[in-house]
Amino acid sequence: MSLTLPLLVIIVLAIVGSFLARRRALSVSGGDIRHLASLPKQHGLNAILSTVVPPLLAIIAWLMAARIMEYRGAAPLWVPLAIMALAVAGVVLSVVKVSNTFRARTASETWIKGLLIGASTIAILTTVGIVFSMLFETISFFRQYPWTEFFFSTNWSPNFRGNSDLGIIPLLWGTLYISFIALAFAVPTGLFAAIYLSEYAGPRIRGIVKPAIEILAGIPTIVYGLFALTTVGPFLRDYFAQPMGFGDSASSVMTAGLVMGIMLIPFVSSLSDDIINAVPQSMRDGSLGLGATKSETIRQVVVPAALPGIVGAVLLAASRAIGETMIVVLGAGAAARISLNPFEAMTTVTVKIVSQLTGDTDFASPETLVAFALGLTLFVITLGLNVLALYIVRRYREQYE
């Protein structure tokens, strides 16, 4: 027996139970609902939740148990029967319990609190799941490939026939270099845009400019990549790299960095704008009242007061930059290289993860498994950045509030 029937039964029972509980509540109150400790609709809600939640939990528990015990095929008959029995028990109990003194509101709020806790647990458990799924593959990678080579070799040349050099340093270098250029472009631009929007622009201009900047955030990164490939790359090559003798590659760190910077502008500007707006007007008045000009006020009072939030916004943008793939593939190419010349093609960790996992792969060779080691390293770096962001924000909060 499949699990479709129990699901249907649960839904039907929930509807019936809610109806019955309301009716019974009305009847035990003798027509005057003021005699009830809880309103009829709360008895109804309690009936729905008591009918739905326990069987659903049971279904999830069964699915997990079946996976762990490596049970294949349809569930044995007793499983759907037990689930339906739980649903019936829920209906019966919640309807029977309806009385003048039963506090259905408290009961249903307990159910809801449980659901909320469940929702937040899912988010946390998923993160843990991601870490573990990468951790196991990474461990099997390091069984086949020395970790000193991985972390300290400056050479990346995978070879599917074996004997590969899998040093992360060139990839990390490309990632950090491109992210650095992106942030060096996005942070000042975004911050100045935010300052203009929150301190200088009138409400009309603000109403136009702010959504216009936020449109940038809605563009898919592959489209940014095309822009880098067809416009920015050739432009930089023809007008800067070639005349100045930096080389003649259209794919370059500069191309990817600039386009990625454009992508990050709305992150920085939108968040900073909100944060600058949250600085109380009394701060500005205090500074202006001392004879400071508007720009002195912004530089010395408003921005410092908003700094923790701005740092948070910047680190968030940095996490995005480090994890970005598409713009890099199309803008900076796929050649792993360590060079200071920003007009040379380089590549990043994420691009190599993709290229190691595309095509014919078995999940046994170090050439494939290295992708997980790369992914985990990246995860650790962005996690570190986020922790740092939280730490900075919290530290300044304590000091200034």
Add this chain to the structure above:
Amino acid sequence: MNAQQDTKISARNVNVYYGEKHAIKDVSVEIADKTVTAFIGPSGCGKSTFLRCINRMNDTIDIARVTGDILIDGEDITDPRVDPVQLRAKVGMVFQKPNPFPKSIYDNVAYGPKIHGLARNKSDLDEIVERALRRGAIWDEVKDRLQEPGTGLSGGQQQRLCIARAVATEPEVLLMDEPCSALDPIATAQVEELIDELRQSYSVVIVTHSMQQAARVSQKTAFFHLGNMVEYGETDRIFTNPEDPRTESYISGRIG
């Protein structure tokens, strides 16, 4: 007793409009030097609005429009050629809610002197900060923790820090917009005592909701009602023998 003193601020036919709203109606007043002048009146009567004309803080509100003349030492400050930034260095302001900057106590006080270039070097600045904090009657409480954030002080200390911050730029006039309304009675008493001392050096204009406070700290009182300045004179006389029936009603608690 102050009649023979010099006039510091002289306002003539001042009108203020917030968009369509006529907030101040044809107010003329002469404010004396080295005197505490109190503006009293019910909420929304325009006393704070008028106060904000004296250092042109209304310039920062887009919809506000001010007409008429305000002369400080004979110079018309409403003239568009007057730089409000320079004016505000001369006319300090203390606000209703203590608003220390999210900086250290030292930097809060040093802020004004720094932007106006009043100190030539670090020891100069140290001296200015100490003098301002002493005048703000808060030096003894904070001298050992000048590098701690100003926002960590208690409400009354914060307000005295803000007063110290305002006097650090050596203003000639000090405007106070309900400086004690967010403070408890003890902190209020400290700030009032401080206002009385500041009278030695400045022309102090204080807006207050509390008639007792006006009576305690001021020598001259102006009563505002619905945007008009109803009556202006010696504080003692206003409170004991008001001429206008509206002043009388307000003081005796019938309106406001």
